[in-house]
């Protein structure tokens with residue numbers, strides 16, 4: 001026990017709490033917990049991407065990060081919760097990407113193309129994106145409410161293509177919503193074929209083929 005002023009229930013000296021209470025950032029303990037949670041999520045993504053949901057156990061995740069199962073359960077109460085978190089982290093990447101691209105001041109049509117170009121790189125390089133895509137395919141085997149796939153991309157591209165049409169960038173005869181659905185379907189199918197045949201090593205070239213064909217078809 002400390003001899004300093006009255007300690008808090010967990011024996012942390014009150015003044016220490018006061019120091020931390022005034023801090024803007026997290027405490028060292030909170031920092032450590034956040035880092036551990038991130039390590040667990042990354043390990044789960046690596047295993048889900050490589051082996052799929054059914055052939056991954058919480059034990060596998062714990063062993064990968066050299067923690068006990070209990071320590072993993074402290075952060076994620078089930079394997080299903082890990083799957084939901086991975087898919088949520090996948091979708092959380094796109095608003096940040098959109099903000100970065102919008103900061104470039106591109107036209108609406110070029111913003112749509114740049115978003116999908118960057119998404120292709122993310123599917124090639126980001127294990128959370130790769131794991132999220134595989135989990136979405138395995139939805140029927142995951143007893144949890146995963147975020148709906150494809151919807152957000154379709155809404156975003158519909159808005160961007162409507163703006164592009166208003167700006168005279170795409171043909172008047174094009175239905176922005178239909179074109180958005182075609183782009184999402186084209187991208188989804190392209191990245192899946194690239195994954196199956198080449199583990200996404202050729203995704204950039206495959207996406208450029210699809211992109212050039214579809215964007216040329218709608219461009220004014």
Ligand SMILES: CCC[C@@H]1OCC(CO)=C1C(=O)O
Pocket residue numbers: 119132133136137148149150151152153183184185187188191
């Ligand atoms: C950008 C096209 C849609 C995208 O492609 C793979 C995948 C994974 O489920 C997607 C999604 O859920 O939005």
